[in-house]
Amino acid sequence: MNLRIAARLAIARIIATKTRSGLTMLGIIIGVMSLIALVSVAQGATSGIQDQFKGLGARNLTISGNTTESLTIEDASEIAKLPGIDVVSEQVSGNATASSENASTRIRVIGVDVDYETIVEPDIFAGTFLANTDFAQDSRTIVLSSALATSLKVDASIINETISVGSTEFTVIGILDDANGFGNQGTAYVPLQTAFRYFAVPPYLNTITVQTTSEELVPLVTTNLSRLLSSRHNITGDRDADFTITDASQLLDAIGTVQQFLSLLLGGIASISLVVGGIGIMNIMLVSVRERTREIGIRRAIGAQQSQILTQFLIEAIVLSLLGGIIGVIIGEIVAYFLATLGQWNFALSPTMILASLGFSMLVGVLFGVWPARTAARLKPVEALRFE
């Protein structure tokens, strides 16, 4: 008896006991469904973030000083002379207390130059970002992050009104739309020279952001930057550099790692329910073997080998789990599609994920089908025939 006949027997049996088969498969269906849905959430949610970063920063390099006195304005102007660089932007930061009429909070004030907007392209919720005139006059104008606006209990009506930062009055000209951004809690932006006057000590910079002329040049420019700054800062031999250069690829790698971790974590949780589903199949198969002891005896009497009985029951377990897996994949993808619509990320069928799920459910069928199948195959023909 070949596998095709064993498979046909298994399918006939599953159809003949529809309700029981359905309930038996339920564990696998739920397991595979949650596996597909959860992993798609992990991937969808993080790939949304990844896309945002790709759009922004593929050409950007950020140089941060490891101490407050590592980078200088002079470094920035030397960097600007390197080939392959479009824009160089300087940033400083300091801490202060900001107060509106309603509330006050500690904030981080970031002084940015005129090129900052070109590189970072901040989204504006209300008002405008710092304009050329603000930079020219080193004016006391300020842009709030959305988190800061919330902390200060102000809304769009604060535009063109003042808040105090430290002991100085600043005119609010914009609020950012950065609700989903990172690290912008309690952050405000002012012109660079204004920051130097009130919150920071020239000529030191916190960060220098560089935009290369093309994405392909990022590695080369990184090397050149590192060489230039090392020689300017007298970094030789064993001395550790006092600056760090990061590009988007590192950030994307980091997000990728988070994505993998999330997928593994959620997938792992879902796999547990798949294993529980497997135990359900084993349970029902054991009951089934017991109920069908007489039938097994008849089959053995008329010439079924132990291996053929084993195959029949093993295939039955595998067909059950695989069928459960297929149904689970279909439902899981539908759920994933709706979650993607809700979460506004791209829905994509992942053939790898589907094949892995089906492979895994088949494996569950094999693992949990072996014991019942062996039990069936090892029944003694005489005793199986006598069984009532």
Add this chain to the structure above:
Amino acid sequence: MAAVVEMSKVSKTFGDGTSIIRALDGVDLKIEKGEFVAIVGPSGSGKSTMMNLIGCLDRPSNGVVKIAGEDLSMLNDKKLTELRNYAIGFIFQSFFLLPKTTALENVATPLLYRGVHSKEAKKKALSMLKKLGMSDRATHGPTELSGGQQQRVAIARALVTEPSLILADEPTGALDSATGKQVMDLLTELNQEGITIVLITHDLDVAKRAKRRISLKDGKIISDTKGAA
């Protein structure tokens, strides 16, 4: 040529220690090709135990059982199974058709187990059902057949492998006398075609149809008579 069944000093015991049961106790028996043997005896006398040995479903505790020349004690489970499949056709008291399986599939199954292609097996099964007048019931399941019809399907299943021996345990036990007689007529006919038949029965009228009667009591053969009763 070897005898179909050959038993010498065969014992079969169950359990051990003080509760030991001697189901068969030193049985010598030889059944040649073409015989029609009835095994009779009271309940518990060892008839089914003997049938299990002749049917290669079990091995003796002591002594030698040879079926179609093969010593059962020398065969592993795989060979025993092959011997059942190739040499023996079983007919049981309660038919023992495979549940939820059509008459045609029931008859084809022993052929599938020996590796015959499904199409070929079905063709042979159908012609065997036709021979037994059951071809119009080929697609019916056991629950859609009367007792007599089920036994005919079971006989078709026993015959489809062209066995050298038909082993029937109370084949008429669950049938009314008219249907039972039809089944016995069929077995007689098969015997006339040259098939060896071993029949186990309580019913002396049924036993009379055999050419040879063996009586068992307490696991021993107490009489062995040949010729019409």
